[in-house]
Amino acid sequence: MADLSLINPDRQSRLLASAQRFVPALVLVVALVGILAYAQSAGDTFLIRVFTRIMIFGIVAVALNFVLGFGGMVSLMHASFIGVGGYVVAILAYHDANLEPLMIGPFAFTGTSDLAILLPLAIVVTVPFAALTGLISLRTSGTYFIMITLAFNQMAYYFFVALQAYGGEDGLQIINPITFGGLDLSQRSTFYLFTLSVLALTLVLVTLLVDSKFGIVLRAAAQNERRLSAIGIAPLRYKLLAFVISGTLTGMAGALLATGQQFISPADMSWSRSGELVVMVVMGGLGSVSGPLVGAAVYLGLELILESWTEYWHLAFGLLIVAMVTLLRGGIADLGTLVPWLGRNVSGGKN
Amino acid sequence: MSKPFLEVRNLVKRFGGLAATNNCSLEVMRGETHALIGPNGAGKTTLISQLQGQIRPDEGHIFLDGQDITETSMERRALSGMARSFQISSVFPKFTAIANAALAVQARKGDSFRFLGAAWLDRAMMDEAREAIELVGLGDRAEVLAQDLSHGERRQLELAMVLAMRPSLLLLDEPMAGMGKQDSARMTRLLADLKKNYTILLVEHDMNAVFALADRVSVLVAGRTIATGSPADIRANDDVKAAYLGHRQH
């Protein structure tokens, strides 16, 4: 928490300190623009695809870390938010393509393939889902929280498996091109830049949040709830709000995922995906805002590499995780220090 | 005689079959430093926890400034001016000392639903936090993480957080616990300074400190107060000697 110590008397250096927080995010965003430029000049569409996926999971990892690293909530249901957001896009695009309205009770909705409508809609659907599940899981203690979020993940999973009208277990294809207003997002590089913008906004938002008064309370709740109550702040509503914000950002990323792969299925929201998300966050470092983006890149990169080496890449990956967690004393969070320039803007302050 | 600022009336708290607080009554007057002493296991921390709202009593009532607060939540009690330091230091280990104090200021001001501006850009809040940190003598340690402070410093920090709440009543649960002679003496001087401005309920084992600081002393034995009076009265009280001082020598 070196940030709170940066109370220099003069205004200029305070503003500088305030601006410095955004440096890691800026570096990463610039690097991602560079990757697109390179991929385009080399005509490498595979690279564009890979990094689009990395950015989408990067958004999720950054959002998850907001509750996991800063809020101390080990959520194993974030994949379900991906699924909910993804299905909002896929279902409405499906109705748009078939030209038949979506009936919910007496109400009829026409489908759409415009993310300018679909993204806000994904938010509208994710917020109550996150709020309700969050409220029930947060009323219990930390250990129950893990198990209950896992159960809720499975609940959402089974719900979509049972939705035969939308493909059930096989998932739902998106056949018409998705747009954002006038932008055609089926254009790979356009979608890349669009995703990058959402990622950049997410990074800015979370950077602001974790240092805000709200964020300070959230981080305090992760450390010592009893003390927080004793100074007059009831932790629940802060944790709940953080959970909803995180879930909503993840839902938006889910909408992007469905758009990018033109497909969504229950497999995108399986409980093991939720576990993988936690691994991504931890690989990038729990303490920093943008670290988890690096974690997502490392995870998905390793997956690609191991997959090409051996059929049994899950085994290698599992052993890697076990070894990391076992060997790093004081927990795997230490791994964040492998990326020191990211680790600094963190809560930790002193490494 | 004026009305007491804090009044405990016939409080009972049972854990299983054991009554940790057994029909306990206590009055703390505005502006006084009231010490609560008693042998180990007398139920002092349990009582403080009920006063603060961490534990709900089974029977009886607690009044703060004439208001019945028995059912009031811990957070509301804190906001109405009740500040507690814990027997085992309770701070935010990954925040700097000054951030700990700043959070207490923030809690009091009730503006925690601010989402964009960095907390540390709030000058007024940081100034107030620094003031509290300096008051307890941690001025040159303000920027150290709480987890890196020494035991004695953490106790000072907890006091700074308590003061940053601008409390009307301090509940101090063994502020000298685990301190060396030097730290202990410094804390006693600090409390002697504070007692001019605050109403304090002090639980303490260090009898020198108690008799130096307290205006009145209550003796808690087996969950109830057996005597209340000036330090001199208490020293002379035979029941107290039998129940408490005698007990201590074994």
Add this chain to the structure above:
Amino acid sequence: MGLPLLLEQAINGVQFGVMLFLMSAGLTLVFGIMNLINLAHGSLYMIGAYLAATLYQMTGQFVLSFLAAMLLTALVGAVLERLLLRRFYDRSHLDQVLVTFGLILVFNDLVRMLWGPVSVPLPLPSLLAGSVQLMPGLQYPTFRLAILAVGVLVAGGLYVLISHTRVGMWVRAGASDRPMASAMGVNVETIFVLVFALGAALAGLAGMMAGPITAVQIGMGEPVLILALVVTVIGGIGSVRGAFVAALLIGVVDTLGRILLPPALGSMVIFILMATILAWRPKGLFSVHG
């Protein structure tokens, strides 16, 4: 829907509940006593089923294969506890989640290496393959009845073990107060291995019993693990009695929900049940830790 069918499904529900209990008993004990979230508990279920299938194929001895597979699964559990998981009792829950998640990946691929990607058959011996007439119009598979009987027997045995023996007293003491248990001179380390091995054996047994009904395949333990977590949470972490009640509840509600409700709702009904119970009692029905 006719009464016989409803009755059949109700018995199926109880039978499923009993199996869930076998799975949850170890989970809740390990959690309650060692404070360890073991996501890899489902892998032990899978390993039990694979071992039983292989042993039965090799020997043709059904009961013996089951007993041997239980013992071997217990051994796997004990080795896992000694070599790895005991280091995690004092670590954060996040670390526990990570390491046991990693173990799931490892076990799944190990099984795929050893047994191949296709599911393995676990046929029934002729004695258990038939069905019994329970009432006119209700033929019930013998094997399912056998599961029910074995499950109830094991649950009863576990109850006696925990409530009426010295070992059980230690286990209960460990569940409610670990320092106290050490102070009483209980060899906590030994208790830990025993509890873990016992939990593994029961999970393995549950897997073997499910094998002939579903299929012996990779990842078969994971959906059951999550149901067992739901059972653990509803029953109250650390409470074997709570796990028994919750397992039967979940077994019956899940089975009946799937046939009586529309599919989207039926598949969610147990989770809704969990949410309702937790909204009412955040620490479950029979909380050990007060």
